[in-house]
Amino acid sequence: MRLCSAALLAAAALTAGVPGVAPSPLRQQVLQAPPMHGVKFNPLEHMSGIAPYHDAPGANISPPKGCRSLAMALLIRHSSIVANDDEWEDYMEPFVQRLDAHRAAGAALPESGRLAFLREWQSPINNDNLEQLTQPGAHDATVQGRRLRKLHPHLFPPMELGRPGGKEALAGKVKTPFKVWTASSERDIETSKAWIRGAFPEWQRGDDGEGDGKFLTLVKVPNKNPDWGASLTPHKVCKGFSKEPGKPEAQQWLETFGPRPLAALRDMAPEFPWELNDVIALAMLCGYESVIKGVGKTEFCSVLQPDDFRDFGYWNDIKYHHFVGYKSPMAPYLGMPWLNTSLHNLEAATTGKHPHLQSGDEPAPIPPNATHTQFLLPYFTHREEPPVVITALGLMNQTAQYDLPLDHNPADRVWKTSHVLPFLGHVGIERLTCDAGSEGSDYIRVVINGAVQHLEHCQSGPGKSCPMEQYKAFVAERMEQYGDIEGACGGIKT
Numbered sequence: 001m002r003l004c005s006a007a008l009l010a011a012a013a014l015t016a017g018v019p020g021v022a023p024s025p026l027r028q029q030v031l032q033a034p035p036m037h038g039v040k041f042n043p044l045e046h047m048s049g050i051a052p053y054h055d056a057p058g059a060n061i062s063p064p065k066g067c068r069s070l071a072m073a074l075l076i077r078h079s080s081i082v083a084n085d086d087e088w089e090d091y092m093e094p095f096v097q098r099l100d101a102h103r104a105a106g107a108a109l110p111e112s113g114r115l116a117f118l119r120e121w122q123s124p125i126n127n128d129n130l131e132q133l134t135q136p137g138a139h140d141a142t143v144q145g146r147r148l149r150k151l152h153p154h155l156f157p158p159m160e161l162g163r164p165g166g167k168e169a170l171a172g173k174v175k176t177p178f179k180v181w182t183a184s185s186e187r188d189i190e191t192s193k194a195w196i197r198g199a200f201p202e203w204q205r206g207d208d209g210e211g212d213g214k215f216l217t218l219v220k221v222p223n224k225n226p227d228w229g230a231s232l233t234p235h236k237v238c239k240g241f242s243k244e245p246g247k248p249e250a251q252q253w254l255e256t257f258g259p260r261p262l263a264a265l266r267d268m269a270p271e272f273p274w275e276l277n278d279v280i281a282l283a284m285l286c287g288y289e290s291v292i293k294g295v296g297k298t299e300f301c302s303v304l305q306p307d308d309f310r311d312f313g314y315w316n317d318i319k320y321h322h323f324v325g326y327k328s329p330m331a332p333y334l335g336m337p338w339l340n341t342s343l344h345n346l347e348a349a350t351t352g353k354h355p356h357l358q359s360g361d362e363p364a365p366i367p368p369n370a371t372h373t374q375f376l377l378p379y380f381t382h383r384e385e386p387p388v389v390i391t392a393l394g395l396m397n398q399t400a401q402y403d404l405p406l407d408h409n410p411a412d413r414v415w416k417t418s419h420v421l422p423f424l425g426h427v428g429i430e431r432l433t434c435d436a437g438s439e440g441s442d443y444i445r446v447v448i449n450g451a452v453q454h455l456e457h458c459q460s461g462p463g464k465s466c467p468m469e470q471y472k473a474f475v476a477e478r479m480e481q482y483g484d485i486e487g488a489c490g491g492i493k494t
Helices: 025-032 085-104 135-151 168-172 186-199 247-257 259-268 278-293 306-323 331-350 385-393 468-482 485-489
Strands: 067-077 178-183 216-221 376-381 426-434 442-448 451-453
Touching (some): 067 331, 067 385, 135 186, 178 186, 186 376, 247 259, 247 306, 331 385, 331 426, 331 468, 331 485, 385 426, 385 442, 442 468
Parallel strands (some): 067 376, 178 376
Antiparallel strands (some): 426 442, 442 451
């Protein structure tokens, strides 16, 4: 539909080996931590949507031999925020309120051990700073933009454009500014501005990261604009969309695994009025304090045991599976408009005109890449969008073998939202051009947080990529199956 596209940001958030980029303590510690299958346990790799960015296991964005990146579409979640308002209201705030009341009453708390810090701890989260971008989060977005520029400079406008005293001939060739698109929530806008400050020189990015207007511009797309909604934030304009699916199932899993850590908490602090939901609250505070204060600067990550954090990760998997994953009947419908538009833009990247407009057709209002002058199409959005695109692609799906159980945590599942949804997590669609190929020289591959994904029935290209013509047929087939977003949603909000 309307959007431009999004994709292979891959290891764009990595700072290791980037000249002149000093990683923040937060970023450095996350990236130096062992992978999920390593010896040392890192709870932040089991936080799903509330962890600093980390690559997915097996991350490697090197193109196959004989290939190079020709164009990319990037769907990027916003960077770290102080806290999600629903998670605060449902889990963390009730715990904080009971803790404050407990201390105000002079009731006992441990003087030593893993919970002794609660005697003096003050919440950095409150009702006034919910959803705000954190300082480490802004820094991480800047590093990510800088890293992507260094990895793929040929996809960006030349650095010389607009440089004071630079080449006027180059500047004269600019007919339309390079665009970065963002959803209209403040956390998305601030993330995209920070990303721009890393990806573009100061003479292009403007004073505040919104672009100078000639060479670069930040396009703020209203979350609930129905002309854009199906491809930017489709869940916000879908009448039938609800945040309730997944909550009962996640609660059932909490009632299965939660009594064990709850009993341990009651042993450590027997006078505190613990509740089952506090298991979730403590795990969430591990994640949120890490993105507020920095990794290693919160004691909440030491309160629960490794298996408790793994089970919390599965709690998130269950919730998102029913909410925006394969158990949601709307999820693939919500993901297809972005996927379809991304294909159109990637296909048209070298044509100079949109190949899908027939004679007499009217282009969509404000088409994001009408001039097809960009090879990189970055788009900043919310946590709901990457999973619906993944379901539209048919990736990370084990439901043909078994559905996610609510009585145990299956270690062999492939639906792991901690690999998808950290802050600045991204889904990438990359167009490769290669030296030779039986079905043409261009191919498509999908990358999730740096890890290349293989489409189930389209892997005949270099590095198991998908030949362009086959990928076009795949998307057309999926559009035939899941293209009626308005029907699936029971209408679009206006």
